[in-house]
Amino acid sequence: MTATPSYDYDLFVIGAGSGGVRAARMSAAFGAKTAIAEEYRIGGTCVIRGCVPKKLLIYASEFGHEMADIAPGYGWTYAGVKFDWPTLRDNVAAEVDRLSGIYARNLRNGGIKVFEARAELIGPHEVHLSSGTIISAKTILIATGGKPAIPTDVPGIEHAITSNEVFLLDTLPKSILIAGGGYIAVEFAFLLKGLGVDVTLLYRGDNVLRGFDDDVRLHVHGELKRKGVRVITHCRVSSIDKSVAGLSVRLTNGQALGVDALMLAIGREPYSEGLGCEAAGLTLKPNGAIMVDAYSQTTVPSIYAVGDVTDRKNLTPVAIREGACFAHTVFGGQPMAFDHDTIATAVFSQPPTGTVGLSEADARAKYGPVDIYKTTFRPMRYVMPNDETRMLMKLIVRPSDDVVIGCHMVGPDAAEIIQAVGIAVKCGLTKAQFDATCAVHPTVAEELVTMKEKWVTTS
Known part of the structure; x- marks a missing residue:
């Protein structure tokens, strides 16, 4: 009779970003003996050098326009206003430190062993840490994210x-x-x-x-x-x-x-280089992304991967949901695959962009003729200051069943509005149901339920 292998951990996670941390905490809550390794700082790209600090800089950058161009139209004037980069930079760094500390505490409070070291695969069940330690685990999860692409053929x-x-x-x-x-x-x-x-x-x-x-x-x-x-x-x-x-x-x-x-x-590239993927027998895509199935399992049964390193939908909330599905599947006794279709997302342009579902070009390629409802207008808050910022709103409707298959907007609060609209599009609501919804007035969002004239017909 063959003895059951003994491992140091039930789960070892490589990468303490959003996806890895969620997977580790949920797996530990399901009873798995869990460890996690992070080579840089706990929190990953989003918290340390991505979404969070960038959004704080975006907030800061909007004040100048608001004070110089918008506020005077409402009777406000400012004198002696100045901007100090070191103050902003240091305040952002302090907030990043705070959030990273919360992530670390939550991991340790969940009974998870944290290794502040680089981990490299040396087999289907083993990792080698930069500290020199070799650790075995029944299951390994890779959540190393991505990195900025840098061309190698440009002098200087x-x-x-x-x-x-x-x-x-x-x-x-x-x-x-x-x-x-x-x-x-x-x-x-x-x-x-x-x-x-x-x-x-x-x-x-x-x-x-x-x-x-x-x-x-x-x-x-x-x-x-x-x-x-x-x-x-x-x-x-x-x-x-x-x-x-x-x-x-x-x-x-x-x-x-x-x-x-x-x-x-x-662009960004999957961060799989030097991870030992070849030694462990993983299959990679040409761009270095780790190939996984719908349940985030790689071609090596004991190794899984979530987040940007798989190059599916490279968004922080997606990595978190993939990590949660992994925990449910492997340790929760509840196989679960995340649906990567119809994900609402935002670009924090100025004004911001919100989008969910198919673009017009993709909708036509998939379904043929579609109905387009579109409007551009100047939001109320910009009228008195005589600012030329415009709002764009666009709905794409499938004529065969009147279902809204795409919604796109650029303008004030678009990133906030698209979260709610994403529910409607995900649920397959029809244009008639949008139209039957009473408007909230005066708001820019009311245009979503008051656009009655087709911009483009099905022909």
Whole structure:
């Protein structure tokens, strides 16, 4: 009779970000003897160098516009107003420290052993820590997230920074070139401009926010330019030279730009390099993402993976839900797969973007003719200050059953509104049900239930 293997832990989690922490805490609550390893700081990308600190910077960047352009229309004037970057930077760092500490305490209070070390797979049931310890576990969960993509074929690329370093700058640059056109590039372009930086956005495509609805892309692109961000498209960085005067960045169109800083925001990659995936027998996608099934199980039965390292839907709430489903499946006796379809999300542009469901192009590709309801208008709060910020709202409806299959908006509170609309779209509500809902007046959100005229018919 073969003896049952003895392991140090029932579960060992690599990576203490949002997905790993949720999986560890829930698994421990189900009775699993659990440990977790983090090589940098507990909290992961979202808490330490992503969503949380970035949102705090966005809040800060909006005050200048509010005071200078909006408040005077309502009778307020300000004198002697100034912005101090070190104060903001240090306050954000203190809040990040506080949240990281809460994550660490919650893990330890849940009976989870925390290793502040890098962990590397050396087999289906073993990890090697940078401290030299080898630990065995019945089940291993990889939740190492992603990292900024950095090109290797650009001379002088070592002089560039990424979103990781922005939060740590000693001083704000007077001018910056941001390479990229995704949500990270767009958000930083708006927020740095709002903090007084001269911003140029460089994008290799024709319009920012690839993958979003085309009307959203055009609207956000227009807001970037209206806010004073210079946008250069169909172009990339070809080389970077550094001198005492700053950086000279040569572009593929032959231009040379002089800036104080260059930030790379050209995408993120799964953080699987050096993790020992090959030694453990895991199958990787060409971009380094760990291949998993619907239950987050890899091609090695004892090893699972959740979050950005799997490159499914790279969003913090998704990693959390994947981690929860993993715990239910493996230790809760309740197999559970997370539904990655129809996830509401936001881009914290200025004004913010909210979106859920299919874009118009994707809806037409999937269903053929669709009905479009769309409106643009100036929100009430901007009328008296005579500010030209516009709101975009768009509904995409499947004619065969009147179901709303997409909702997209750009404007004040769009990120907050889309959370509630996401419920409606997820539940498959119809346009008639939207129309039957009484409006809340006066709000921008009431347009969602008062758009009666089709912008585009099914033809």
